[in-house]
Amino acid sequence: MSVETANAPKVAPRAPAPIDTRAASLRAIYIIWYRDILRYWRDRWRLVASLAQPLLFLVVFGSGLSSALGRGGLFGSRSGLTYVQFMYPGIIGMSILFTAIFGAMSIVWDREFGFLKEVLVAPIDRWAVAIGKALGGTTQAMIQGLILLVLAPFVGVKLSALTVLAIVPLAAVLAFGLSAFGVMLASMLQGFQVVMNFLMMPMFFLSGALFPLQGLPNWMTWLTRIDPASYGIDPLRRVVLSDSGLPKSVIDGLALTIGGHVLPIPLEVGIMLAFGVVLLGVAVVMFQRRD
């Protein structure tokens, strides 16, 4: 063999130091999360565009429906709660729902454009990939939801600093649960279209974002209680509206109930968290099976 390696400096190490796999996985989670945030931040138009939709809902849909609903019934002078006020936390929830699922499902894009291969062949644990992606989606969705809090004065919702502090973890839990859902979907499905039409829209409509989940037909009551987003949007609404001088009876009257009982907020948070953890677990298993 005429290969001249004699004068070539040997940088290629014989035996690299063994890698601490736990530290490696933590680093991987961090950089996968960081990449998502970097891309999110860089894509300003997406940020602007994703604010347009909630505004459209609040201003056009909300105002229009308020007028149509008239003064009687649940909303109006009798309860002191306007439809737009009611809808506002729901729209925050909507923003979180869409951003979380789409954010986590960006794995599908990564697969399409080849970048996922770079991640999957790296000497890291697959669960780190799933967790990094879920956290990336969670962070984006939280920011997207919390930005909408600046609209509160325009829709007649008062927020104290303490309330805002209470909203942050609720938004985080909802964002996490749905991001985990998104990662799981991405680990099983190839495209967005199906998810959009058959999962996200129904989830959104049944979540209580647009109408109270009470006095519904029986079949629908069932579906709304199965919808995990319901357990994230309900506590969000109760906390967001807590400073606006509404009687407790009005707020409780809108709350999510099971068998006539109002669910305590910690229980709802627990359900959402459990949902997220279980689905993330499924996603990890799916990822580990892939080639």
Next chain:
Amino acid sequence: MTEAVIEAKGLVKKYGQLEAVRGIDLEVKQGEIFGFLGPNGAGKSTTISMLCTLLKPTAGSASVAGIDVVHDPARVRQRIGLVFQDPSLDDQLTGRENLEFHAFIYSVPAEQRRERINKMLELLQLTDRASSQVRTYSGGMKRRLEIARGMLHEPQILFLDEPTLGLDPQTRRNIWTHLNDLRARTGVTIFMTTHYMDEAEFCDRIAIIDKGQIVALGTPDQLKAMVGGDVVTMTSSRPEDALEEIQKVLGVVPTRDDGALRMEVPDGRKFVPRLVRELTVPVDTISLRRPSLDDVFLKLTGRAIREEEASDRERMRAMASRWMGRRR
């Protein structure tokens, strides 16, 4: 003393009934540039994927950097760098950010990250554009960035699957200059596949693979010596008659190649005058050349590797990326 850093014994990959790789044995030595040459569908990518632990062999064994690819794929992956056939960069990130991402997931020590990234950017001449988003890069720059990325964790072996596919000839040459440079500076072993015959000339050793088997293995010169002598090609307005006459009068059996007649002769310079003198059919053109690897492949398989095989696929890939780029 050079030792084998890649060893494969009886490597087989079956997909159901289809046998993509049918028993491959090879040894690659430390510091070599080893080329895996063959037409599309010959089993090149499948073999490289098995060596990189991306595919499990159906039978046989292989070790890379002294580690068994089946038993300990994770440790193999720490010691190898990969440049895939299809692009795998994040084109929304900058070149530097892509390298940073890689440094993290490959556990490059924190204090060395910046230094190694700068060094690799320098080596592959990407420093000027390191802060631009990858979507603004040319095809050649993207490839160079992928090579820089593959080298970032200082692998012992760099695997490249068709690294020059779809690039123009000048860019291809440029990539080759960089690969040679990298080998000289770091002593890295390079294992690559290609279906461009002219590129194989740059390798220290080549394995020619056809239908899932290695049909020849050696240095480019050794392989070319298999053809024996020179290659004479001629065209005639009456090729059938010419073929018959050459066989009868000159005792050489020409092969038909794209309308031309192709002959392998020991000494071309003496053969050409005889050809002109003895033939009664009209001769349009005659050319004489040293054998190329194309000739070797033709001799071994009875078929030529044609560029068209690639171009179809490249066109499809270009179309796909345009379309998806817009959709994004």
